[in-house]
Structure formats: C-alpha cells, structure tokens
Amino acid sequence: MILRFLIWALLSSSVCIAAEPILPLHSVATDERKVALGRQLFFDTRLSRSNEVSCASCHQLATHGADKVPRSKGVAGRLGDVRAPTVYNSVFNIRQAWDGKAIDLKAQVTLPVENPKEFATTWPELIATLNEDKSFVSAFEQVYKGGLSSDAISDAIAHYERSLITLNAPFDLWLQGKGPLSEQAQEGYHLFKYYGCINCHQGKNVGGNMFAKMGTFGDYFGDRGTPIEPADYGRYNVTKREADKFTFKVPGLRLAARQAYFFHDGSEQSLEGAIDTMARYQLGRSLSKAELAAIAAFLESLVGHHQEMTP
Template sequence: MLPTETVMLGDPALTAGIPGEGDLTDEQIDAWLADPKNHIVLKPELPLGLKAGEAEIQGLDANPLTRAKIELGRQLYFDPRLSSDVTISCASCHNPEKGYAFDTRFGIGVGGQEGGRNTPTAYNRILSGAQFWDGRAASLEEQAKGPIANPIEMSNTHEACVACLKGIPGYVKQFDKIFDDGLTIDNVAKAIASFERVIVTGPAPWDYYQELKSFETAYAADVEDLDALKEEDPDLYAEYNRLKEAAAQHPLSESAARGGELFFSDKAGCTACHLGANFTDEKYHNLGVGMDAEKPDLGRFEVTQQDADRGAFKTPTVRNVAQTAPYMHDGSQATLEEVVEWYAQGGHPNQWLSEKIKKLELSDQDKADLVAFMKEGLTGDLPKVNAGRLLPDAEAAKEASEKALEEAGVN
C-alpha cells in the first residue's frame, strides 16, 4: 500500500510552487521530483465551514492527489502555452485575483473572442462532480480538457497542446515521473484538476458565528456560570474562549447575522438550492434568466434533451460570491442586490420555470440583510498561490505546436 499523508486544504504550502525565484530550472525540478514526500498520496481534510462536506469529496479515487501532481497542475494552470497563440491560460478566465472567475459578462478567449456564458468559479471544485453551467463534463478532468480545444477559448487542439508541452523538457521530466504513461492530454487534465481541487475557500465569519452559536446552545447551562465552568471543566472553558476569540476576530454585523437567519428560513427559501457545506445542491434549475430572449440558452437541455431541463443551469456556490460578479449563467446581473431582487420578483415566468422559484415577500431591510450575509458572512480567505515560477520558453515547443496546428488545419 502506498504511503499517505493527511493535509488541510487551504494550506499555502500546497500551492506555493517549487522553492526559488524566477523561471524554474532543470536542477530545481530534478531536486523536487527526487524528494519522496512529493509523491506521497495526500488525504485532504477541509477547513471549517466546508468540513461538513468531506463525504462529498469527488474524484480522488481515479486521480489521487500528490504534491508533485498539484505543482505540475499549478504550472499548467498559469501557462498560456496551452492556447494556440500563447495568450490564454486557465487563469486568464479563472483568475485568482477575481475569485477564480472573471469580471466580464462573458468569458474572453483567443483573439478577444467572446463566449456565450459567464465564467464559473474554479474554487471548491473538490466538492463538485459534473462541471460547466450545463454539467456537460462529467468530471473536473473532463472539464480541464474542454477549453484547450474550444475554438473560442484556447482555440488549440489536444494534439498541438501535447506537442507543444513535449518541446519543454521540464514538463516532460515531470510527466514521466508522475504518470506511468507520461505526457498525454488526459494527464494534462489530471494535473490541472489536482491543482484546482486544492483551491478551497477558507472559514468565513458565518462559520465562526455558527460554531460559537452551536457551542452555546449545546452547553447553555455551562456558559451561564463561567466561573464554575472554569473550575469544573477547564478544557471546556478554554474551548469556549477559543471559539469566542475566533468569532471576535472574524466579526459578523447584525445585518449579516439577520441575513444568515433569513437565508435559511422558509421566507427567503434560499436553501431550496443553496444548501450544504458549499451552499449548492449541484443540481440544475430554470430561474427564468434569459428565457425572454428570442433564442434563449437552453442550458442543461442541450446535454440531456429532456424537456424538464430546458433553461436549467447548475446551482453555483455562494461561498465567496462577493468576489465573482457578475452573476447568473449569462452574467446579466451585475450585483448581488440585483440577484436578490430577481428572486424576490419570482424570476421570469416561462413554461419550464422551477417550482422552487416563487415571488418572495421581502422588505427592503430583508434584501439588504441577505446581501450583507453573502458579502460579509460567506467570504473567507483563498489560499495564496504562486502564479509565477513557470518553465522558460522553448523554441522546440513553439515549432512543434505550429506544426501540429498546421496539420490539423487550425490557423
């Protein structure tokens, strides 16, 4: 049995890159690959807030995590050489500085081409199976391959991408060491997916608030007399003080606290879809968004061809949602205030509108509280990621890519 190690996702050491400065060198890569700890299979734990969802972790049986694979995925994620004209990387659209999404209404690809949907975030993907707004990719690995060959996004071919990477010795070394079959497009996808799986949202103020509240409910009698608690159970007393200090360091405004209670209430009904540790049911719903267009985007229907899926799109997480504007699958709503108002009005009526969407009786204060909850209460830290420390340019890579694209008839 292979050795394993338990790690906490969000630990910046997992995404810090190979130690050093500037472009990666052969010597640094050799030393990294020679270290046995970088090939130990990692058993991830999730931070407070997400931890309740550990049973929902996806994809690790088929693609175990190792430090070497995560690091290789980090390099690929930020490398524009995956695209046909060396201008677009995964991070171009799923930008760490923009909540692993982007602030344009639609995704922008090679040559400034505009896609037809808003860029979904790339964090907390370890808790998600099917990917894309319409769920057309069954796994994160399948999703990672899609943009490379999409004519609007990276406008490459899988063959040309692999040919390019094979012209870069540092990549060849890593793939040969990490994967039995070396550098293939499937292994490119496995590496990128491994990196993305360790990008998770850290504990948010609501998580600390709830942890303290749960403790105070469970030990209501004890916390009424803290002097007695300190005397009779010093460990429990110390734990209570730890929770209070953590909540104090991550304060939640009164408005956000009210918004949190409202979010989980029948009055707002948000948890009809936004539930669980990652605040999503991972299902598809028609909210009426864009359904008044002459030719509306039919979303999940394009995958399943089931009438019930017309206009249905996957429920996104609302963790760190303040960082991922604009909103909805078409980026049509610029602010969270607009999103709340959309739900309050009951969406846009259409034949396939989800039964979960109903007009809400919300006051202006209710709406403001819901927005405060999402902005303040659900925003946690994202792990620090080294976006530099990549492999240097290689002329052989460019020549191999150009030849493969020419053979494929791609300009």
C-alpha cells in the same frame, strides 16, 4: 436576572452545526506533486493555440477565481457564450459547467482546450507544443507513469483545483463557535432559510449540488429583454429532455459577494440585484431593501480565504 442570563447564553452561544443546512468548507486530499504540476499548467499560456490565454486569464485567482466581465475573452479575443464561474470550491460541484456537461474536474479540462472560443486547440497539438519543453516532460515523467498525456494534464489540473478551497469564512467560523457574525448577516442567514433560498443553495458550497430551472415563478427569459440564445437552454443542451429546458446547475454562493456579474448570462451587475431577481423568479417574492441588504451581508460572510488570493 437568571432568566436574563439564560436568554443571553442562548443568544450568544454558537449554533448547533449538525442541524444546519450549510456546513463549513474543509480541504480535501490531494497529491502535492500533482498539485504543483497542475498549478504550472493553470498559468501556462502555451495551452492556448495562440499562446495568449491560460486558465488563469479567465479564472483569476487573486480575486475570486473568475473574471470581471459578463463574457470572457479566449484566443483572438473571441467572446464565450456564458459567464465564467469561479474555480474556487468547484471540487464540491456535482457536475461542472452551468449545464453540467462535464462529469468532474478532470473531464472539464478538455472543454477549454477544444473550445474555439477559449484555447481553440486539440490535445495532439497541445501535447506536441509541451513536448518541446524537456524539463516539463521530465517533471511529468517523474509523477505520471505514462509521462505527458491528455489524461495526465487533466489529472494534474484537477488536483490543483481540488486545492482551491476558500477556508475560514466568517460564517464558517461562527458556525463552529470560533468567531462572531454581525447581526445583519445572522438576519440574512435566517431569511435565506426562511424564504427558501436554502432549498437550492445548500451544503458546504451553498449550491453546486443540484440543477434547477431559472424562472420557477416567472418568465425570466421573456422578461430579460434580449433574445433567447442556445446557451439559455442550459441542461437541456446536455440531456435533450424537455423538462431540462432553462435548467442550470445551482451555483455555489461562497464567492458570490466578490463577483462583478451574475447568472449564466451575466445579465445582472449587482449582488442585491441578483438576490432580488432570485426572490422574484425562484420564490415569487418581493423583498424589502433591508432584507436584500441582510442577505447580501450573509453572502459577504461566506467569503473565505486561499493563499492564491491577495489579502
């Protein structure tokens, strides 16, 4: 009887957080006035040359902070070169973009502004447009010493993005001993660690803190069936180091269970398909259907909430 109780107590007690390779998400400090300005900019189509698109067109906050297509549409319907990742929890990434070409959130803002396939504009042109809006100009002057500038715009957007953190995921609550986690999700977490997914996808954001080659155990690009495109060279495009060819920032998996497409090339459409590809090409393993479902249940438990999301 006592033994039974001990086993029950052991199984039902929460895990020891300090020893876990994944940590609960938490909010980070932001300046509320900057967050408010940044939010306005994030949804403002005047940022694009044709007034057609805003950051929110591709990074849809009501769902998972990205869009439901393999390639996003910028001005004039031009398609991008890679799939749009989520902006939620991006503050925890070591670098921004698949190849890490932006050092932080603030530096990232210039990329869509100048990208001919996104906003297709220039800073002087964009600032001239926004300068016509007197209330906007004065709102900036109240918060930023130098008023409206590329630096202030980037800073405000970055502050807003710092506030986009998905909290209270069932997994995080369970880690903290505040809620239950299904047996299937617990099994998935065990497999995620046991098979070594955790070697790359780790920390608060379950990724985002290192770069890794796509295809450690197999020729992913050779097997993909479509020609290699410049964006497939990944980190190499930034560093020009041979060793960085086909290397990408390991994506955070917090909202992976909400995505419609996976990988930088958007080549995979199902979550279990993406897990299967990872097991084969990153770990040299073939997983059973039950194992794939368990890992998918674990990834589902990583989905937290933010006020911009529809419940």
